[in-house]
Amino acid sequence: MEDLDEAIGLDREALDLRPKGHPDWSGSLSNLAIRLSTRYNQLGVMEDVDGAIVLNREALHLRPKGHPHRSSSLATLLFISPPATSVSAS
Template identity: 60%
Template sequence: MFLYSLDEAIVLGRKAVDLCQIEHPDRSFLLTKLAADLSTRYEQLGVIEDLNAAIALGREAVDLFPKGHHHWLMSLGDLTVNHSARYIHLGFLDDLDEAIVLCREAPDLCPKGRPDWSRWLLDLGANLAHRPNNLES
């Protein structure tokens, strides 16, 4: 996606979220899409404010979806990746710890037959591998 198009998508996404009432059933989808766009822009430009906003919006989206719902799992995955990215960028263990907590929560709510079940275990392992050896998780 071209940066100009991405910037426009973010502006429009913010307007859509602002216009959408908290109780509206589509709010969680709008938040997830906006968080993904901000995360993409962070990957392209490295502006930490985009990643911070993606995490905040992603958390709100995860909290709105019913636990275990397919879209909840997708949003949770995005949130986990964003916490891991912020840990890599800033080195704050709180972000790595949050990514680990989220990765541990998902397999219990994800049916074992789903293809992404094993992905959660792989993500958990990857996040645990980033954890300094002298710290408990």
């Protein structure tokens, strides 16, 4: 778990170092989303999966149809979505 927390911290640092218009910004968002999702799967903290979904949706927005990494963003969004049974009704 310590290594995962460190990786999340480094992913956040990478986002801080890259301006939003950077060509790899969407990749950094996706990387952080995947790590937060992994931590959610281990600890079950909804804030992690919520954050992962928000970050990956932003990455997906930056990868329109025809972008070479759009399909990986779509797959990641499917992977990080919590099971329907864990989503509370609003």
